Amino acid sequence: MVKGFLQNQLYGEVLDLFDEMKNTNCLPDYLTVTGVLSACAHSGSLKKGTEAHIYAIDNGLASSPHVTTALIDMYAKCGSIQKGLQVFYKSKVKDIYCWNALISGLALHGHGYAALNLFDKMRNSHTRPDDITFIGLLSACSHSGLVQEGSRLFNSMQNEFGISPKIEHYGCMVDLLSRAGHLDCALQLIKAMPFKPGEAILGALLSACIVHQDLEVGERVVKLVSSRGNCLSDGELMMFSNLYASCGQWEEANKWRGMMNDAGIVKTAGFSVVEVNGKFHKFLAG
16 A cells, blocks of 8 residues: 555555554554655654654664665755765765765755765765766756766766666756856757757756757757657647747747647646645645
């Protein structure tokens, strides 16, 4: 049931089930605790994650490599970096999964240099990085604006480690270049990559064009998206309209807005989830 709830992103149900299990004869094992910690990581529930950590210690489960990795991931994603570091350095076995969990957590919270320093320690420990390691590192560089470092790491994947970059790595690089304002370089990378660009990659560049009010590159992205032959998504139509509006091209912006209206597209309301006393509350906006 825990696995099923996780697959359907029902994180609150996972935590409720964990509480129920502790009050029955069906006590949680290391797999259950790992699933609970994953739910806490995805929902940002530090309080429940800490409770699961205490349970793991009290029941001799904390030494499990699966639980250790899940603890590092949970604390890092919930913003408790120091606790994640404590678990990491206390662990007797630091496998690739532990290193990756901590690097990804540091990346998530914009600790780019810390992630790079941890990578150096990882290499000194003779732990060989994998493709997941580089997703974390490139994401760290993207969130911290480390263009040179990210480019160096991207080039080292194939040249130094024999790892062929996947579309996720190209996506991180496009995001890194776009955030830093190197929009033309990002577009050239998209055209050069051996994959058909998806909506996420093109959307990252188009969003940056809106922020930087770069109509020239933005229109080239619009042409690239339109040339795919697929029906334009709601998000793409919205961004096309926003691009022209950000550059004061109101006639063109209204044209795309009209296409949205003709297609019956309504802007989806945003929402946020807040944990209060172990319960999750959803708030809609728009």
